[in-house]
Amino acid sequence: MNTANLTPKTSRSVTYCTRCVYPSLAVNTLLDDEGVCNACRNAEEFSRLADAAFWDERRARFESLVEETQSRTNGANWDCIIPVSGGKDSYWQAHLCKNVYGLKPLLVTYHANNFLPEGQANLDRMRDELGCDHMVFGPSVETLRRLNLAAFRRMGDMNWHCHAGIKIVPVRLALQLNVPLVVWGEITWTVAGMFAPDDFAEYNKRTVLEHDLRGFTWEDFIDDGTLEPGDLHWLGFPSDHDLERVGLRGVYIGNFFPWEPNEHAKLMHRLYNFEFARRPFERTYRTMSNLDDMHENGVHDYMKFIKFGYGRASDHASKDVRDGLMSREDAVATVRKHDHVKPRADLERWLAYVGISEDEFDRTADTFRDPRVWWIDGGRWWKRNVWGEPSPYGNVKLASASERERYS
Ligand SMILES: [Zn+2]
Incomplete structure (x- = not known):
């Protein structure tokens, strides 16, 4: 890809790719001067290269x-x-x-x-x-x-x-x-x-x-x-x-x-009876992925939202946008529906599995929030969104004033 004119990440300046819904702080992601992320640029270059002879x-x-x-x-x-x-x-x-x-x-x-x-x-x-x-x-x-x-x-x-x-x-x-x-x-x-x-x-x-x-x-x-x-x-x-x-x-x-x-999943279903998820997930719309761990699309992915302000629905929707299977408008609506959801039943199962309380979970989770994404206002966590205006997401559980200071 052309690496000229890449915008460096600066404090709390999360922006979003203008083609998919990736935030500028997703791992190894940078937006160019047209606001397009390197994953979208790589996909574009790959589809140009990848003809039948390739x-x-x-x-x-x-x-x-x-x-x-x-x-x-x-x-x-x-x-x-x-x-x-x-x-x-x-x-x-x-x-x-x-x-x-x-x-x-x-x-x-x-x-x-x-x-x-x-x-x-x-x-x-x-x-x-x-x-x-x-x-x-x-x-x-x-x-x-x-x-x-x-x-x-x-x-x-x-x-x-x-x-x-x-x-x-x-x-x-x-x-x-x-x-x-x-x-x-x-x-x-x-x-x-x-x-x-x-x-x-x-x-x-x-x-x-x-x-x-x-x-x-x-x-x-x-x-x-x-x-x-x-x-x-x-x-x-x-x-x-x-x-x-x-x-x-x-x-x-x-x-x-x-x-x-998407095509492989359908083919594997047809050839070998590969089974999709029987019930929809709370945190993404795909039902063909991550059936090997009930928490992968649940509390594990919720932690990604806590850390970085986006989740698997953003990943799946961005991939589908790059593959021409979803419009950006639909991707934004998908992110708005799924990314912030705290998966109740999944969380309760995991808390019982490892033997801690929800309060301990929340307090520990808060210590992993990226200060480039999150800020505190009125005792609540706020962040910018792919659809425009910022909004609040839950109460702050951080214990010490010095910890809170990072997010002021
Ligand atoms: Zn993109």
Whole structure:
């Protein structure tokens, strides 16, 4: 993208992309002099580049990778590992690898204990519908409860372990089983600007630690005294020595095939009975995503709103605007309906799960509010909105005057 004339972020000056509904402080987002965000510019450039010949060339690269892998595994039990949550993307990855390109995948799941019933059913059906072997690793529920709470208190993200578990456990297993290839799904950093499409970025320590794990490791969560190192060694990043010994590669299938989540979900439903959410979510309109964790679209996403002033409805609507599936006007209405919602039933379940009160939740959550977004007026939290005028969102629970001072 053209990086000239980018507007720097300044204090409490959140503005919104004039094409989608992204705020200027979304991760790695900058607006240019026309007020268009780099995610929209990248999508524009990508759609200009990505003609049929572009995808033919990329598909051919994947076919070469399949041949090379099969020559290495030579009749072993498995050619590759596919990390799966049982979601639409998991189905799409397994469908392509096994039923289109003839690889023998081992499906590996990090089971974080909070599946929705339809998400669990989707996961359980994979080895039947797709005919793949499947291993599931589920940490003890007590460890998961403690990890939820420790990460909420430390970084305001109770689901940190979900991102870490799915990015680390399948790779550790691949190394133990001498499987040379791990096939990941979506590439997200082309949108965020971490890599360009032609980089063909693969699994590596930098993307996992900086992007997926947000710079935290399991060691950051043992100082609250409820977890021991012996509880969490399975979350340790594999050593360079082990990665080299197996010659392991981790490729992202989004580098080789068009990533069309709405179309893929419909196709997976038709081919393999992939099930959508049975009930609508409170915080977004999509029913095909995040069925593997009931709190992902609930209290976990509410924390994103608390921190940064926007939520998953903004993400989903912005993606759909970029794909030409939604008008900006409809996207703004969607954000207005969903982004601020405090998910009552979901929050109550999570509070009971980890054993804290709503008052403690609110007080802790308030410490994570970004002062570039939020200010205090009359004992309430205020922020600017994508539709224009600012509005208040709930009572301030911050205890000390010095904490409140940051938001004056
Ligand atoms: Zn945009």
